[in-house]
Amino acid sequence: MSRELFKFRGGVHPPEHKAESNGRPVHPAPLPKTLVIPLRQHIGTPAKPVVEVGERVLKGQLIGAADGYISCAVHASSSGIVTAIGPAAVPHVSGLPDDCITIETDGRDEWIAHAPLDWRAMEPADLRMRLRDMGIAGLGGAVFPSAVKLDPGAARHCPTLIVNGGECEPWITCDDLLMRTRADEILAGVAIMRHLLGSTEVLVGIEDNKPEAIAAMRDAAAGLDFPVEVVPVPAVYPGGGAKQMIETLTGRQVPSGKLSTDIGIQVFNVGTAHALARAVHHGEPLIARLVTVTGHVLRPQNFEVLIGTPMHALITLAGDREGATGVLMGGPMMGVPMPSLDVPVVKATNCILVKSAELFPPLPKALPCIRCTRCADACPAELQPQELFRFAKAGDFGRAQEYHLFDCIECGCCSYVCPSHIPLVDFYRYAKSEIWAREREKRAADLARERHEFRQFRLEREKKEKAEKLAAKAQAKRAEIAADATASGAPDAEAKKALIAAALARAQAKKAEAAPKNTDNLSPETQHEIEEIETRRAKIRELAHQPLEPEEKP
Amino acid sequence: MPAPFIIGRSSVTQVMAWVLAALLPGVGVYVWLFGPGILVTLSLATVTALAAEAAMLKARGYPAKPFLTDLSAIVTAWLLALSLPSLAPWWLIVTGTLFAIVVAKHLYGGLGQNIFNPAMVGYAVLIVSFPVQMTQWAGPLELTATPLTLAQSAMVIFGGDVPKATLDAVTMATPLDALRTGLLQQHTVDEIMTQPIFGHYGGTGFEWLAAAFLAGGLLLWALRIIGWQVPLAFLAGVWLTAGFLHFFDAGRFGAPWFHLFAPSVMLGAFFIATDPVSGATTPRGRLIFGFGAGFLTIVIRTWGGYPDGVAFAILLMNLSVPLIDQYTQPRVYGEARKGEAPRS
Numbered sequence: 001m002s003r004e005l006f007k008f009r010g011g012v013h014p015p016e017h018k019a020e021s022n023g024r025p026v027h028p029a030p031l032p033k034t035l036v037i038p039l040r041q042h043i044g045t046p047a048k049p050v051v052e053v054g055e056r057v058l059k060g061q062l063i064g065a066a067d068g069y070i071s072c073a074v075h076a077s078s079s080g081i082v083t084a085i086g087p088a089a090v091p092h093v094s095g096l097p098d099d100c101i102t103i104e105t106d107g108r109d110e111w112i113a114h115a116p117l118d119w120r121a122m123e124p125a126d127l128r129m130r131l132r133d134m135g136i137a138g139l140g141g142a143v144f145p146s147a148v149k150l151d152p153g154a155a156r157h158c159p160t161l162i163v164n165g166g167e168c169e170p171w172i173t174c175d176d177l178l179m180r181t182r183a184d185e186i187l188a189g190v191a192i193m194r195h196l197l198g199s200t201e202v203l204v205g206i207e208d209n210k211p212e213a214i215a216a217m218r219d220a221a222a223g224l225d226f227p228v229e230v231v232p233v234p235a236v237y238p239g240g241g242a243k244q245m246i247e248t249l250t251g252r253q254v255p256s257g258k259l260s261t262d263i264g265i266q267v268f269n270v271g272t273a274h275a276l277a278r279a280v281h282h283g284e285p286l287i288a289r290l291v292t293v294t295g296h297v298l299r300p301q302n303f304e305v306l307i308g309t310p311m312h313a314l315i316t317l318a319g320d321r322e323g324a325t326g327v328l329m330g331g332p333m334m335g336v337p338m339p340s341l342d343v344p345v346v347k348a349t350n351c352i353l354v355k356s357a358e359l360f361p362p363l364p365k366a367l368p369c370i371r372c373t374r375c376a377d378a379c380p381a382e383l384q385p386q387e388l389f390r391f392a393k394a395g396d397f398g399r400a401q402e403y404h405l406f407d408c409i410e411c412g413c414c415s416y417v418c419p420s421h422i423p424l425v426d427f428y429r430y431a432k433s434e435i436w437a438r439e440r441e442k443r444a445a446d447l448a449r450e451r452h453e454f455r456q457f458r459l460e461r462e463k464k465e466k467a468e469k470l471a472a473k474a475q476a477k478r479a480e481i482a483a484d485a486t487a488s489g490a491p492d493a494e495a496k497k498a499l500i501a502a503a504l505a506r507a508q509a510k511k512a513e514a515a516p517k518n519t520d521n522l523s524p525e526t527q528h529e530i531e532e533i534e535t536r537r538a539k540i541r542e543l544a545h546q547p548l549e550p551e552e553k554p
Numbered sequence: 555m556p557a558p559f560i561i562g563r564s565s566v567t568q569v570m571a572w573v574l575a576a577l578l579p580g581v582g583v584y585v586w587l588f589g590p591g592i593l594v595t596l597s598l599a600t601v602t603a604l605a606a607e608a609a610m611l612k613a614r615g616y617p618a619k620p621f622l623t624d625l626s627a628i629v630t631a632w633l634l635a636l637s638l639p640s641l642a643p644w645w646l647i648v649t650g651t652l653f654a655i656v657v658a659k660h661l662y663g664g665l666g667q668n669i670f671n672p673a674m675v676g677y678a679v680l681i682v683s684f685p686v687q688m689t690q691w692a693g694p695l696e697l698t699a700t701p702l703t704l705a706q707s708a709m710v711i712f713g714g715d716v717p718k719a720t721l722d723a724v725t726m727a728t729p730l731d732a733l734r735t736g737l738l739q740q741h742t743v744d745e746i747m748t749q750p751i752f753g754h755y756g757g758t759g760f761e762w763l764a765a766a767f768l769a770g771g772l773l774l775w776a777l778r779i780i781g782w783q784v785p786l787a788f789l790a791g792v793w794l795t796a797g798f799l800h801f802f803d804a805g806r807f808g809a810p811w812f813h814l815f816a817p818s819v820m821l822g823a824f825f826i827a828t829d830p831v832s833g834a835t836t837p838r839g840r841l842i843f844g845f846g847a848g849f850l851t852i853v854i855r856t857w858g859g860y861p862d863g864v865a866f867a868i869l870l871m872n873l874s875v876p877l878i879d880q881y882t883q884p885r886v887y888g889e890a891r892k893g894e895a896p897r898s
Contacts, residue, residue, distance in 0.1 A: 009887070014560055093556065170560070243887065256888035332559040360559050367566050367620060368666035372830040373781075374564070382887045386835060387879075404886045412558030419564040420666075426556055 003231050006251035008244045010380040011236040012413045014170050021294040022173040024301035035077050035103045035308030036344040038090045042137040043144045043528040044070035055082045058112035060285050063101050066132045072145040073135045077287040077306035080105040091329050095339030114283035124196050134285040140269030143348045150196040157198025159264040165206040166240025169331030172351040174290040175270050177302045179213035183220035189273030192280050202228045205245045207235040238411040242267040291349050293318040296356035305345050311352055312341035328353040333412040367420040375414035381407045385414040389424050392431035400431050433537045436530050450511050570625035572779050576770035583766035587759040588692050591707030595635045599651045603631035606655035630654050633673035639691040644712050646687050650676035670872045671832045674865045693726035694759030729757030730861040733808055742805040756815030763817040771824025780828040783840035788823035791848020822864040832872045839882035847871045
């Protein structure tokens with residue numbers, strides 16, 4: 001079976017470094033003494049704690065409840081006592097602490113009562129809510145609550161379901177190992193996704209540098225009662241990106257500013273499908289995942305890790321070595337540097353990559369852009385990165401937006417190929433965060449202006465009312481004096497009320513008109529991104545002025 | 555430092571080094587067919603360019619090492635040297651190089667900021683200011699009785715005491731000059747082409763030099779240092795414009811192959827118009843840029859005041875780059891294709 005594949009534009013071929021970690025079997029990581037479970041591991045509203053300090057919790061027990069539609073629950077990964085609820089170090093580039101629930105484990109690893117769900121009999125909406133409450137979120141990196149993505153919405157069904165086993169980032173092999181060892185469970189999860197989305201076509205895209213995973217998935221797919229096509233796709237970064245995987249497999253592009261479901265396609269990572277199957281068929285919430293620990297360690301390999309396990313424990317397990325120069329969560333193209341190794345593994349942790357000076361030599365100093373447009377050739381979003389860079393550097397954010405800055409997926413291909421070694425992506429992040437900040441400021445200013453205008457309007461109105469009252473009084477008096485006693489202000493008051501109502505309506509309409517549009521109705525991903533980028537703004541801004549300045553004269 | 559944490563192998567130095575390497579076949583053929591004088595010109599231009607670059611970097615407070623080792627100044631020097639008459643006096647070479655590096659490059663903001671190709675600015679300044687000295691071309695050895703040695707060439711360039719007879723014996727009009735002069739004297743193209751300076755397609759010797767530049771250019775394309783759009787459009791612009799004119803009056807307009815196989819066209823199409831800094835950046839923009847430069851080259855050669863028009867054609871197109879880029883922005887991922895209803 002051969003499917004016509006399509007080529008997305010751009011992409012790069014960084015050294016893969018998959019062999020380091022994909023040769024060893026998956027090991028369960030031992031139970032740590034302390035688990036730190038962040039309440040915000042997903043995109044959307046953080047979970048609300050539902051346990052108290054000092055309370056004993058069981059493995060799989062709900063400790064943070066989903067708060068709203070776009071949110072996700074968190075659970076105790078093992079049994080023990082809750083010792084703290086509050087800010088602790090989390091795996092975020094900013095190094096800022098976030099609310100976490102800390103559990104001292106008791107070593108008994110005692111499960112809470114749990115049972116499979118009768119998913120075929122359940123109402124889809126109920127099933128989705130259960131999945132949200134079991135903490136299922138995208139494990140490919142974005143950690144978007146899966147329940148939301150499994151809602152086909154008004155369309156009632158989503159014809160094409162793509163299961164993403166691309167794993168295009170160098171060094172990472174957790175999806176590879178998961179597909180090799182748990183193909184059946186992945187496809188069991190896919191069956192449930194297909195059921196919820198009403199999909200008729202199921203495609204599994206796997207980069208062709210993972211032949212064992214492809215074979216395992218094909219074997220498993222053969223035993224299913226619905227057709228699943230396992231498609232090897234060319235290994236090119238970022239071919240595992242959702243938009244790129246869609247284009248490779250279907251030849252279609254997600255329209256700018258829309259979602260893939262708008263063209264009838266939904267994409268899930270293989271890890272998410274696996275977690276979904278565990279939740280539905282075993283009643284187990286998402287409390288563990290596969291994590292690749294690789295780079296500058298003695299035994300690079302994959303571990304099955306409880307969410308909340310400190311990263312240093314895993315590095316020790318893989319054998320730490322002298323000369324580490326830092327740790328990334330994720331791969332070298334899009335990963336984030338960890339502020340400390342005390343941070344816990346979270347749902348988004350697919351890889352812990354230990355850097356060394358040999359594996360990751362310091363990047364050379366940037367030279368000016370020579371407009372060679374290798375970045376444009378490499379850009380999978382088909383942008384003109386050299387122009388975006390020019391606008392971002394000049395602070396011309398309006399032009400940057402005109403040149404589709406917000407279509408940038410920050411994959412890093414442009415920075416990778418740049419012969420001048422310009423950290424281009426940093427400039428785009430900087431420009432995006434500046435635009436968001438300005439729009440927020442503008443919104444605040446608009447609000448202040450509206451308040452001021454309304455106050456003016458109110459003062460005017462009060463003055464007028466007072467004057468009218470006085471006039472009415474005077475008139476009444478005059479009328480009284482004229483000894484005709486039936487005059488009344490009532491019709492007058494009615495007209496006044498109508499006048500005020502009309503003015504109010506006008507003010508409201510104006511208010512609605514004046515509200516800025518660009519940051520309205522942001523997708524939760526973008527909202528999350530804004531928050532994340534916000535914390536990096538100061539650093540990036542500094543950077544934007546640094547690299548290309550002339551050296552200080554002595 | 556946020557992601558990405560790895561970078562590819564390319565560097566500005568590597569790009570420039572390949573451009574220099576791709577010029578070597580041309581330099582080799584030059585020496586072989588026209589004598590070693592070009593080596594003196596290349597060396598003098600290189601030394602001048604590096605000195606000017608270093609001085610300007612110091613004056614502007616920039617670190618010298620990363621910018622001197624990026625080799626961009628040497629590329630400028632070589633492109634200018636290869637455009638100059640091979641026996642041009644030393645002060646002409648130095649003046650042109652200085653103007654290219656100091657004014658056209660650094661006063662516009664240095665590497666990456668110049669809107670005009672520095673080498674072509676240098677060339678334009680010289681041909682406007684010193685038209686007589688800019689005709690001192692050594693003829694092809696094939697047509698020269700007593701070719702100059704390296705030492706003699708250096709003597710000529712550095713203004714040494716060289717007998718006028720010796721010099722007259724080696725310098726001669728270039729094929730483009732000969733064509734121009736002939737046409738002005740009311741000869742037909744066919745009559746002019748019977749002179750020994752004209753070879754199979756282009757000029758004797760010159761056509762081989764053009765072929766060597768073409769080979770170097772194809773190497774750059776194969777290595778993806780340059781794209782195909784600019785050179786192809788440039789050559790097409792030259793060929794079609796010259797062909798159009800030649801088709802209607804073969805007696806008054808040179809053949810398209812003759813125009814194409816002038817070394818300046820190949821050098822311009824593959825090495826100068828492809829300068830990324832001063833050229834268009836969008837794929838369609840590059841087609842327009844290249845074609846425009848080719849078209850203007852023939853227009854200037856035919857009706858302009860100078861025998862060759864490559865330099866002015868490229869400078870005029872450099873001037874149009876912001877406009878071209880602005881109106882040829884390509885479609886981005888997810889944007890509706892032309893003629894296709896936006897998908898929803």
